[in-house]
Amino acid sequence: xxxFTLTALLGDGLxxxxxxxxxxxxxTLVYGLLRVLHVAHAGVYxxxxxxxxxxxxxTGSFGLALGTGAVAGALLGLFLEAWFYxxxxxxxxxxxxxxxxxxxxxxxxxxxxxxxxxxxxxxxxAPAPVVGMLTAPQLVVVGATAVLLLGVYFVVEQTRLGLGWxxxxxxxxxxxxxxxxxxLMSRLAFLxxxxxxxxxxxxxxxxxxxxxxxxGAVLAxxxxxxxxxxxxxxxxxxxxxxxxxxxxxxxxxxxxxxxFPPEGVAFxxxxxxxxxxxxxxxxxxxx
Amino acid sequence: MYVVTILELLxxxxxxxxxxxxxxxxxxxxxxxxAAFFGIGAYAGxxxxxxxxxxxxALAAGAAAATALGLVLGAVSLRLRGDYLAIATIxxxxxxxxxxxxxxxxxxxxxxxxxxxGLAPSTYLLALLATFGLAVFIHERVRNSESxxxxxxxxxxxxxxxxxxxxxxxxxxxxxxxxTALAGVAGVFYxxxxxxxRPEDFGFPLSVxxxxxxxxxxxxxxxxxxLGAFLLGGFAQAFAFVHNYQAVLYGLLLALVMxxxxxxxxxxxx
Numbered sequence: 001x002x003x004f005t006l007t008a009l010l011g012d013g014l015x016x017x018x019x020x021x022x023x024x025x026x027x028t029l030v031y032g033l034l035r036v037l038h039v040a041h042a043g044v045y046x047x048x049x050x051x052x053x054x055x056x057x058x059t060g061s062f063g064l065a066l067g068t069g070a071v072a073g074a075l076l077g078l079f080l081e082a083w084f085y086x087x088x089x090x091x092x093x094x095x096x097x098x099x100x101x102x103x104x105x106x107x108x109x110x111x112x113x114x115x116x117x118x119x120x121x122x123x124x125x126a127p128a129p130v131v132g133m134l135t136a137p138q139l140v141v142v143g144a145t146a147v148l149l150l151g152v153y154f155v156v157e158q159t160r161l162g163l164g165w166x167x168x169x170x171x172x173x174x175x176x177x178x179x180x181x182x183x184l185m186s187r188l189a190f191l192x193x194x195x196x197x198x199x200x201x202x203x204x205x206x207x208x209x210x211x212x213x214x215x216g217a218v219l220a221x222x223x224x225x226x227x228x229x230x231x232x233x234x235x236x237x238x239x240x241x242x243x244x245x246x247x248x249x250x251x252x253x254x255x256x257x258x259x260f261p262p263e264g265v266a267f268x269x270x271x272x273x274x275x276x277x278x279x280x281x282x283x284x285x286x287x
Numbered sequence: 288m289y290v291v292t293i294l295e296l297l298x299x300x301x302x303x304x305x306x307x308x309x310x311x312x313x314x315x316x317x318x319x320x321x322a323a324f325f326g327i328g329a330y331a332g333x334x335x336x337x338x339x340x341x342x343x344x345a346l347a348a349g350a351a352a353a354t355a356l357g358l359v360l361g362a363v364s365l366r367l368r369g370d371y372l373a374i375a376t377i378x379x380x381x382x383x384x385x386x387x388x389x390x391x392x393x394x395x396x397x398x399x400x401x402x403x404x405g406l407a408p409s410t411y412l413l414a415l416l417a418t419f420g421l422a423v424f425i426h427e428r429v430r431n432s433e434s435x436x437x438x439x440x441x442x443x444x445x446x447x448x449x450x451x452x453x454x455x456x457x458x459x460x461x462x463x464x465x466x467t468a469l470a471g472v473a474g475v476f477y478x479x480x481x482x483x484x485r486p487e488d489f490g491f492p493l494s495v496x497x498x499x500x501x502x503x504x505x506x507x508x509x510x511x512x513x514l515g516a517f518l519l520g521g522f523a524q525a526f527a528f529v530h531n532y533q534a535v536l537y538g539l540l541l542a543l544v545m546x547x548x549x550x551x552x553x554x555x556x557x
Contacts (some may be wrong), residue, residue, distance in 0.1 A: 037370055084546055093369055094317045095549045098502060101319075101495055102541025109535035221381065221491070224374050232370070267378035267385075274375050275366055 008133035009250050015138045015207060017246020018145035021239045022200035023219050024226040025152060026193025032169040032233030033189050035093060036085055039100040041197055042216030042223060043107030044080070048073035048198025049205040049215060050111055053122045062124040066202050073198020074191055081190035086183065104220055112213035124206040137207045144203060148196060149239060156235060161188060169233060225270040231280025240282055291412060293524050295480055298419050299473050300520040304500045304512035305422050306469035309429060311498075312506030314462035315442025316364050317373040320380030321497050324467040326489025327383065328353040328474025330393055333402045333484050342405040342414070342479070349475035350468045356383070357467025361460045368445070380491045387486035398485035402478050415476055422469055426509060429465065438462060492534075499541045505551025514553055 023045055030038045052069030056062065084103065088096045125137040156162035164185045167175035176182050205211040226245055230238030273281065307321050332349035336342070360379055364372050387393050394400070404411055429438065437458045440448040449455045478484055496519070504515020519540075523533060544551065 031370075035370075037373070084542065088546065088549075091549055094373060095545050097317070097370065097373055098319075098498055099542045099545030102499070102538040102545065104538070105492075105495065106535045106538030106542060109532070109538060113532070113535065221377060224377065228371070228374055267381040270378045271363065271375050271382070274371055274378075275363065278367070278371060 004133055005254070009254050010247065011134040011138040011142075013247035013250030014243065015141040015246070016250060017243035018142050019200050019204045019207070020219070020222070020226055020242035020246050022145055022148060022196045022203070024223050024230070024238045024242045025149075025235060026196050027223050028227045028230060028233055028235055028238040029165070029189050029193050030085075031227060032235070033165060033172075033186055034085060034089060036088075036096040037093075037100065037224065038080075038085070038193075039097070039220050039224070040080060040084075040103035040107065041077075041193065042220035043104045044073045044076050044194045045197040045201040045204075045219060046108060046111055046213065046216040047076050047201070048194075049122075049201030049211045050115060050120075051198065052202030053120050053205055053211040056122055056124055062206065065122070065124060065206075066199055069198040069202035070195045071198070073194045073196075073201065077190045077194020077197070078187065081187055085190075086186065104216065108213050108216055115213070117213060119210040119212045121209050122202075122205040122211050123209055125209075127209075141203050141207050144199070148199065152192070152196075152235075155192070161185075165189060225267065228270060229273055229281050231282055234280055234282065237280050237282035241280070291408075293521070295412060295415055295476075296524070297517050297520045298415050299477050299480065300497075300500065300516035301513045302419060302422050302473040302476070303470060303497050304504065304516040305426050305509075306466045306473065307497055307501050308506055308512040309426065309438075309466040309469075310462050311501060312508075312512070313430060313438040313442065314459060315438075315445075316459060316462065317369070318360075318376045318466075319373055319494050319498060320360070320376035320378075320383070320491070321466075321470060322489045322491070322493035323380045323383035324353040324357055324470035325474045325477065325493070326387065326484075326486070327356050328471025329478040329484050329489070330387060330399065330474075331471070332475030333399050333478035334393070336402050336405045336475075336479060337399065340405075342475075345405060345479075346472055346475045349471040349478075351471070353471025353474065354464050354468040357463045357470075358460065360467070361463030364459055364463065365456050377491060377494075380494050384486050384490045387489070393486075396486065398483060398488075399478075400483040402482045402484070404479045404482075406479070411476075411479065418472060418476070423509065425465065425469070430509070495541070496537060499537050502549070502551050503540060503544050505554030507554060511551055511553040515551070518552075 023041065027038055027041050030036065030041070048069035051072030052065040055068035056065040080103065084099065085096060088099070125140055127135050127137055130136050130139055156165060164175070164180045167178070167180050168182060168185050172182060204215070222245070226241050227238050229245070230241035303321065303325060307318065310316050310318050328349035331352035332345040335345040335348050360376065363375055363379075367375055388396060406414060437448065437453050440451065440453060441455060441458055445455060500515035500519045501512055502515070503519060504513065505511030519537070523530070
């Protein structure tokens with residue numbers, strides 16, 4: 001394989017991994033704080049993509065599309081937090097998990113009923129090579145992700161909000177006793193997670209130039225695999241696992257071809273990691 | 288006859304929800320990959336029926352294949368709890384579907400077709416009814432026996448159950464073995480019923496549908512799982528026109544029941 005093809009593959013892998021990172025980061029943040037698996041997060045991502053597509057149809061501006069996707073995602077996320085997840089916190093965790101899968105199925109199917117089962121195109125980014133084999137969409141996705149991740153890093157590590165999140169993730173009761181407003185922390189976590197998911201939806205729609213109702217399905221289940229590989233609740237482990245998976249998939253398809261069953265192998269790997277390294281690939285100790 | 292055909296399908300669903308209840312409702316181990324065991328039973332039984340094996344042999348093979356795989360998942364459940372186990376069972380379902388899809392022997396994406404019934408229509412119905420009766424009997428024996436109490440103790444608090452001297456691991460394995468054997472048997476009946484099997488028929492969406500039937504009916508008891516299977520299965524059959532909206536209806540129903548009545552229609556508040 002020549003260097004040229006390799007850079008193209010790495011570019012694609014990095015872009016796909018960035019999308020995984022943006023969505024999985026929200027999943028792991030929510031899990032860290034509330035201990036619920038938010039499968040409907042992938043529905044938020046699909047709604048964000050559709051909102052962005054709609055705004056782009058109307059205005060032709062990619063910036064407005066990103067903004068609309070982020071706002072739509074955030075509103076849906078805040079609604080789900082207030083209506084669904086918070087009231088279920090006192091129940092056994094499988095209650096929220098099962099209901100969340102139901103919500104995800106309903107959102108995807110609702111998009112199909114409203115906008116039709118076919119793909120809509122979102123031609124915001126011209127796929128012209130810019131640097132070597134790297135294309136403009138790849139650079140935009142990777143660049144936007146890098147900026148957003150830096151933003152998240154700053155919020156989590158440097159602000160009072162981030163301190164509150166970390167305190168709640170470590171020990172919610174003690175944090176509450178010390179004056180951390182737990183409901184507010186949970187609302188803001190859903191807000192941040194859903195903003196990122198909405199943006200990721202628009203970015204991925206523009207990257208592949210397609211938006212379709214079941215686009216969340218891959219992320220809904222692969223997202224679970226990624227957060228487990230990264231160590232449930234471990235933010236930076238999740239980012240690393242997402243980028244790693246994006247790169248590996250890109251290389252695997254190139255070297256092994258499409259006959260290779262990526263989902264099957266990804267999930268077998270997931271089960272093995274669960275059995276032998278349940279704390280994730282990048283965490284030192286069990287939480 | 289149309290009504291009998293529907294009844295047979297609903298009985299197969301009820302076998303599945305009863306078997307799922309053994310693991311989820313009684314032993315408290317979340318299983319979001321039950322369709323995989325149904326599929327393994329269907330493929331094993333279907334292959335044998337197609338080769339001309341008698342129905343009881345196919346039934347035994349389907350049960351054995353599903354149980355073998357069920358013990359693997361049972362072993363996994365010994366090491367994982369709660370959310371981790373739930374994710375592993377989802378992964379298990381995807382892995383089994385991928386394995387069926389990539390095994391040329393099972394016809395790959397085209398699946399397995401031309402499976403004979405293996406029994407005369409009336410004998411088939413009787414056999415299915417008898418199996419259903421047997422499943423209810425096993426379910427009740429488990430629920431009302433010492434091991435049934437052990438199951439419930441396991442569900443309510445695994446740590447307390449272990450402290451009381453229960454062999455938690457053994458009960459988990461028994462629950463998984465019984466549950467998956469029944470799912471395999473249901474699979475063989477389904478293969479003979481439908482005649483054509485494709486890998487995606489046994490994917491994660493079916494596992495979610497089965498879970499929806501169980502939680503809507505109410506888990507833990509006897510009538511909840513049966514009611515759920517008949518209600519949701521019958522609803523889809525009676526209102527064929529809602530087929531286009533089935534996913535959104537199932538999804539919303541699942542979310543609404545979990546939100547407002549997580550114990551289901553017939554379930555009790557614990």
